[in-house]
Amino acid sequence: MTQTPADPVLHSGRDRQALTTSNRTESLGRPEPPGPPRGRRRAGVAWLFLLPGVALFAVFVLGPMIYSFRISLYDWNLVTPDRSEWLGFANYARALGDPTFQRAVVNTIAYTAVTVPAQMILGTALAVLLNKAIRGRAVYRVLYYLPVVTPWVIVALLFKFLFVGQGGFVNHILRNVLGVVDHDILWLADPLLIFAPIMALGIWKGLGWTAVIVLAGLQIIPAELEDAAKVDGAGPWQRFRFVTLPLLRPTLVFLFVVLVVGGLNAYVSNLLITDGGQPFGQTHFVLTLMYQETFTRLDFGYGAAISYLLTALVFMISVVQLRLLRRRVDL
Amino acid sequence: MRQRNQTVWRLAALATALVLTLGACDSTAGDATSTTGAVEVTTTTATQPADETTTTEETPVEEATVTYWHTMSEPEAAQLDAVIAAFEGANPGITVEPTRYAYDDFKAALTTSIAGGEGPDTARLDIIWVPEFAELGALLPLDGELASFDETASSVFPGPLATNLWDGSYYGLPQNTNTQVLLWNRDMFEAAGITEPPATLEEFATTACALSDSDAGTYGYGMGGTYFWAPAPIFYSSGGAVVDEGITTATGYVNGPESVAAFELLTGLYNDGCLSPSILGGGVGTAEGHATGAYATIIDGPWMVDIYRNDFPDFEVNFAPIPAEPDGTTSSVVGGENVVVFADTDQKDAALAWTEFLLSEESQRLLAEVGVVPTLSGLAGDPALPEYFEVFMAQLETAQARVPHPRWGDMDTAINEAFQRMLQGTQTPQEALDQAAEEINALLQ
Amino acid sequence: MSSRLRHRADKTATHLILAVGALVVILPFLFMASTSLKSRTQVLEYPPRLLPTAPNLDNYVEVIRAEQFGVYFVNSLIVAVAATGLTLLVSTLLAYGFARFEFRWKEPVFYGLLLGMMIPPVMLIIPQFLVARNLGLLNSLLGLIVVYVTMNLALQTFLLRGFFEDIPRELEEAAVIDGAAPGTILWRIIIPLSRPGLAVVAIFTFLYAWDEFPWAHVAIQETSKRTLPIAIALFHGQYSTQWGLVFAASIIALLPVVVVFVFFQRYFIRGVSTSGIKG
Secondary structure (H helix, E strand, C coil): CCCCCCCHHHCCHHHHHHHHHHHHHHHCCCCCCCCCCHHHHHHHHHHHHHHHHHHHHHHHHHHHHHHHHHHHCEECCCCCHHHCEECCCHHHHHHHHCHHHHHHHHHHHHHHHHHHHHHHHHHHHHHHHHHCCCCCHHHHHHHHHHHHHCCHHHHHHHHHHHCCCCCCHHHHHHHHHCCCCCCCCCHHHCCCCCHHHHHHHHHHHHHHHHHHHHHHHHCCCCHHHHHHHHHCCCCHHHHHHHHHHHHHHHHHHHHHHHHHHHHHCCCHHHHHHHCCCCCCCCCCCHHHHHHHHHHHCCCHHHHHHHHHHHHHHHHHHHHHHHHHHCCCCCC | CHHHHHHHHHHHHHHHHHHHHHHHHHHHHCCCCCHHHHHCCCCCCCCCCCCCCCCCCCCCCCCEEEEEEECCCHHHHHHHHHHHHHHHHHCCCEEEEEEECCHHHHHHHHHHHHHCCCCCCEEEEECCHHHHHHHHCCECCHHHHCCCHHHHHHHECHHHHHCCEECCEECCEEEEEEECEEEECHHHHHHCCCCCCCCEHHHHHHHHHHCCECCCCEEEEECCCCCCCCCHHHHHHCCCCCCCCCCCCCCCCCCCHHHHHHHHHHHHHHHCCCECHHHHCCCCCHHHHHHCCCEEEEEECCHHHHHHHHHCCCCCCCEECCCECCCCCCCCEEEEEEEEEECCCCCHHHHHHHHHHHCCHHHHHHHHCCCCCECEHHHCCCCCCCCCHHHHHHHHCCCECCCCCCCHHHHHHHHHHHHHHHHHCCCCHHHHHHHHHHHHHHHCC | CCHHHHHHHHHHHHHHHHHHHHHHHHHHHHHHHHHHCCCHHHHCCCCCCCCCCCCCCHHHHHHHHCCCHHHHHHHHHHHHHHHHHHHHHHHHHHHHHHHHCCCCCHHHHHHHHHHHHHCCHHHHHHHHHHHHHHCCCCCCHHHHHHHHHHHHHHHHHHHHHHHHHHCCHHHHHHHHHCCCCHHHHHHHHHHHHCHHHHHHHHHHHHHHHHHCCHHHHHHCCCHHHCCHHHHHHCCECCCCECHHHHHHHHHHHHHHHHHHHHHHHHHCCCCCCCCCCCC
């Protein structure tokens, strides 16, 4: 059944074994079943599987994407689109030259650079722990999953409330319980410190999500391999590093790509905690700036241009990631 | 071969089951046609309903549904049903269909629906949005469409009415209004030996400082932020103005002597520790602070009555007019909502009738019962209205509208940031406002 | 240390770390829960009290009695269940197509799908609104379902493809030799071995559909067809928010998602997938 894949490097070790098996079978001279040449029928069947998904995608994502791109080339008139003024790439140029936009890009990348590794490391550690055969495991899993399940709007406002300067909960802990600081820190008034609650929120919310995916990935790893390593005298860390981690690799690569995409696209938490880039529009993420331009200032063309610039950034980063990490990994 | 058929059949069965379930669910949940679909059944130009086949030529009954989107609170929305019932009673054949939206997300939903051609017939908009939507061409100019417009216009407060003016036409009517007045904490005042709220701006400043003790965390005055709505009452009461009457320039207005004086007052209070530093973010809110003794005075609107009744029932709220100039002229800022009719409505006559009704005394009285301040000036001092309305409606006689311009949001930002710079000390009030004037002028081009 | 002692120490250490971590992680959630049990006057107390003095279920009662809350809940349930089922179906087909077939344009199509995942959904709302209107899908739960499935497709397909490709081909080859068709292979072999992956898809799709707000907010204009997140947003007032109600409503809204999670997490048990590999 298996055809020689176009790029043999792409498949994992297990498939290499399978390849040799199939080659052996083919060389036994099994007759080809009657019908159209295998290649064409394969492609036909493949498209049968692909069709529902691709059709939905084309109608609801691809089409709208093209429409959005079109909007970005105009000073778009919401009510009578025919009256929109053609701008070419002026919206894009405007964004690239806008210091608020530039700052937003920096903020967004910084946020991603901090929260993604934190989620991956903590999430993987958590998944390993949640995978152990201890009593009450299911309860722990549910508890760690709760942040994932609570809607962004609720927890963003909650975190904002907890980080309030005068008499806020976090300040209360830092000041009175732990005694680490001697005065109330005005988290929400400072353009840099305000990212503390935003990042904490991002990590807090993503932890359980990451752990669930790694947990699923861990199930594929046969226990026999770890047991064999244990018998060979390998310690827990060595077992993790040389047995678990390599086999987790596809999952981790997937997570890395998806978390980065998510980080670059973050906006609800920022929107609610910074009230739209306060102060002085310095605390925007790219998407909160886009949201403000589109739905508050009603400059749809500009907003669309900003989101396309973000998409381009995200796409470029993802391609780089996949290129670098794809060797010997299935995607 | 048999196996493949089996699998394919199974998958197909699964898919079919899902689709059928969806279809069944959808039909039980109601008709898939949208409400605007129902609206398209009849046009307002026809005098005969499309589906009625009457042989007699009596008064034709026009079946029309008017959609009305709003951001009223739940108690207000409940009262709205009474208003609708009254309207429908007086106008058989017209049904009003209200949809309630959360304030924070309303604009996004509205603009998306308009862009998609599925906007409502009428809506209650924040007054600030009216010039914006008018400039886009989304609204009907009511002074041209409503026969009774002049009559209605003369019966409402001038400030709220002015918020509907754009480019020479009125694109809405003020449905409800509000303004800000001074709230003073009687207990804190009397503890310091003061029995009356400050009447002039000078008294206000000295009182604020007399009641402040920054070490204890109490302040004479607390503000919710630096957005224009917060300093606006003091600003207007000091004689300040953002732009000239023709809305052509800000130079000499937002950075004129009275405007600068207003901001110098506020910045002075901040520097002297009489204005809570929470104005720059992250402190106790004005509502709680006022009730719990952190802020002796705040400036806020009529919704505080409800808030205090629910959150701090033991707190006695006291209102007073905004402190005035030495010559007694007080002013404040106008807030509220306007009712508008959208240009692409196909129920124009019914929509206009509904709009008219919202401005009627009957409707205004009904909504006043749930704490909505009416816009009909004739109702000022009316004994049937809640008592605390009096100070607000009196203030409304002198309250001023913010600049009715589509770019107001950016002007607000310019002043907001100027205020922040003053408070942070990077610029003097005059310098900061000079910069704001430049930025606003650029927006007026 | 003997192996048994080491084993027990390991378990204790695990418990300790998990317990402490869990406490820190659910602290905000505990705050939410405790606020939901407070009456309105207690919500804004300072210093904030974790344990309410007179806990009561008034908020919950008020939420459940709120106009049409039950309707919104049921609407959300219908949408989430249908979206989950359809997504499982479509993404399984898609992922299998990518995992096991070779054809021209395979990689470009896959990258195109990934691109869809990278687009900020917020940007597509207006054109999607137009498409939905033209297809008559506005103001209908079906409209929500279709869009949710589509928007979630790329991520779930990406995930499942990895799981499918991990399954060794010997199993499928054996089936092919026996004359099985791709559909049977999918149904009888691939799916049972991918349970953890499918469980993840189910959990996250349900969560996504259940909590989604921006699209549901604009696509549904009729009050009776609204979903739960909209209902919760409506507890936010323009001038003040009734936090007790908001949190009570949020906690009620959490329950189905937690149930789904508890149900599907049982598939995160090692051993189910290894049965066919040995030998």
